[in-house]
Amino acid sequence: MNRRLAFRHLAGMFGAAPFAALAQQVKDPVNVFEFAALAKTKLDPLAWDYLEGGSEDEASLHDNRAGFRNIILRPRMLVDTSKVDLSTNLLGSPLEYPIILDPAGGKNCFFPKGELEVSRAAGKAKALHITNGGIEETLQQGTAAKDWWQLTTGGGLLTNKARTKTFVTRLEEQGCKGICFTVDIMHVSHREREIRNKLERSWCESGLPKRDAQGRMPVAQTPWVKDSYPSKPGPLPTWETLQDLCSATSLPVIVKGIMTAEDGDRCVRYGAKAVVVSNHGARQQDHVGGTIEALPEVVKAVNGRIPVLVDGGFRRGTDILKGLALGASAVCIARPYLYGMACFGQAGVERVLEILRVELALNMALAGVPNLRAIDRSLVRIRGEQR
Numbered sequence: 001m002n003r004r005l006a007f008r009h010l011a012g013m014f015g016a017a018p019f020a021a022l023a024q025q026v027k028d029p030v031n032v033f034e035f036a037a038l039a040k041t042k043l044d045p046l047a048w049d050y051l052e053g054g055s056e057d058e059a060s061l062h063d064n065r066a067g068f069r070n071i072i073l074r075p076r077m078l079v080d081t082s083k084v085d086l087s088t089n090l091l092g093s094p095l096e097y098p099i100i101l102d103p104a105g106g107k108n109c110f111f112p113k114g115e116l117e118v119s120r121a122a123g124k125a126k127a128l129h130i131t132n133g134g135i136e137e138t139l140q141q142g143t144a145a146k147d148w149w150q151l152t153t154g155g156g157l158l159t160n161k162a163r164t165k166t167f168v169t170r171l172e173e174q175g176c177k178g179i180c181f182t183v184d185i186m187h188v189s190h191r192e193r194e195i196r197n198k199l200e201r202s203w204c205e206s207g208l209p210k211r212d213a214q215g216r217m218p219v220a221q222t223p224w225v226k227d228s229y230p231s232k233p234g235p236l237p238t239w240e241t242l243q244d245l246c247s248a249t250s251l252p253v254i255v256k257g258i259m260t261a262e263d264g265d266r267c268v269r270y271g272a273k274a275v276v277v278s279n280h281g282a283r284q285q286d287h288v289g290g291t292i293e294a295l296p297e298v299v300k301a302v303n304g305r306i307p308v309l310v311d312g313g314f315r316r317g318t319d320i321l322k323g324l325a326l327g328a329s330a331v332c333i334a335r336p337y338l339y340g341m342a343c344f345g346q347a348g349v350e351r352v353l354e355i356l357r358v359e360l361a362l363n364m365a366l367a368g369v370p371n372l373r374a375i376d377r378s379l380v381r382i383r384g385e386q387r
């Protein structure tokens, strides 16, 4: 059924284009930015705004990209980089390359059964995928069981010890490799594009309804933003919840959404096995700066005790190289693969991963680093920094 739906979506986009032609079209965008431009033409404007937007002033959204311009690569010459090895090991599992697919809700706005498309692409491209789909569906049909599962407040799940235990036991039994606890989404932020567009929250799961003959969407019954605070009923998770979660499971808990040295240190002390420096793609608190700026202070505070990952605005192999040089063990991406999926489903996700992987390998070669162990802080300087 999924394949038929996906085919219909693709056929709608390309007419009766045979798959050979389709395979060629997947290769037309030259980089992630060109995938973004193409995705914008494919998607309903509401879906595009949901994908691309940030919260309030979108200041952090801007900073997530702008931060990379202040980090300058310091390439070394005359190193034999005829072979470049991108492989690494994360939490005891081998990774073929240090690019991880972030969790993203609302994928059905971009492609039918989007979570499965991504899950399959991750399996094919051998990328680690942090999934947040429906547990049964994704575990049975996708490859997600081998990957990390994302938990948030989950309707009080984490603040109820018995329910937490039952849930994590199921994940363990299904062969899940880690639990990603997203800590920066305890409140619904003001994503003003969604508010302005009157996007119905449930559409993010079900997919957008059809516009009527006049091009209008139905009116939202449960608008994105409520008029009062708090928008979610308590109690909300705390550092003790993290500790309880870590003790309830044999799986590593990875905390996603850390932006400060203080919280990085707390993650280690409360039992996390890895931390993701992230501002939720600039979709939660605004004016927190870019994640590439926050990365060094978290790396310093964690001081090698657990791996530090990072996401937010990574669009180029050079961006990933800069993140690794500043101490990240791997880089996570969301919008880049969502652009790919919006354009071509599974094939688009695979192609985006391929583009980033090749760009990373090429830039490592140009910089004189044949493997990830050879990348360190001396590979970059911050603009204006004295050496």
Ligand SMILES: Cc1cc2nc3c(=O)[nH]c(=O)nc-3n(C[C@H](O)[C@H](O)[C@H](O)COP(=O)(O)O)c2cc1C
Pocket: 050, 051, 052, 064, 102, 103, 104, 105, 106, 132, 150, 182, 256, 278, 279, 280, 281, 282, 283, 311, 312, 313, 314, 332, 333, 334, 335, 336, 338
């Ligand atoms: C459409 C969309 C939905 C997202 N949904 C989630 C989510 O459900 N849980 C979560 O932890 N992060 C979510 N994120 C944030 C991403 O996991 C990630 O932190 C961020 O988008 C990375 O930045 P990038 O999109 O610039 O690569 C979402 C991001 C987007 C764009």
